[in-house]
Amino acid sequence: MRMGSVGEQIPWQFLIWLCGEVIALQEAGSNLSRDFRAPSPSKLPEIGQPIVDALMSYRATHGRFPTSLAPIKLSIVDTFYGPWEYHATDDGSSCQLSVGDYGKDLFTVSWSDKYGWNVDT
Numbered sequence: 001m002r003m004g005s006v007g008e009q010i011p012w013q014f015l016i017w018l019c020g021e022v023i024a025l026q027e028a029g030s031n032l033s034r035d036f037r038a039p040s041p042s043k044l045p046e047i048g049q050p051i052v053d054a055l056m057s058y059r060a061t062h063g064r065f066p067t068s069l070a071p072i073k074l075s076i077v078d079t080f081y082g083p084w085e086y087h088a089t090d091d092g093s094s095c096q097l098s099v100g101d102y103g104k105d106l107f108t109v110s111w112s113d114k115y116g117w118n119v120d121t
Contacts, residue, residue, distance in 0.1 A: 042119055048099070082101075085099065096110055
C-alpha cells in the first residue's frame with residue numbers, strides 16, 4: 001500500500017488496520033492510551049499521605065495498625081490506577097499500602113511503616 005501525495009485519500013484498509021491497533025493497545029492497558037489527566041506515579045505518595053496519617057494516628061491510639069482500612073473512617077481516595085490496597089500483619093505490628101501494577105501500569109507505589117514511600121518505575 002503506497003501513501004500518496006497530500007490531498008490523496010487514505011486507503012480504507014489502512015484506516016481499518018489503524019483502528020484495530022488502537023483498540024488492541026487500549027485492551028492491553030498500555031500506558032500509550034493512558035488518560036493524560038492521570039497523576040504521574042511520583043504524585044501518588046502525596047495523594048496517599050492522608051491514608052498514612054490516619055493509619056499512624058490509629059496506631060498511636062490503639063498500639064497497632066488496623067486489620068483493614070475500615071476503622072480509620074477515612075474516605076479512601078480511588079486513584080486512576082485503582083484503589084489503594086492495604087495489608088497488615090495478623091498482630092497489627094506492621095502494614096503496607098500500595099497502588100499500581102507492573103503488568104498494566106508499568107509501576108508500583110507503596111508505603112510501609114518500616115520503609116516509608118517507594119515509587120518503583
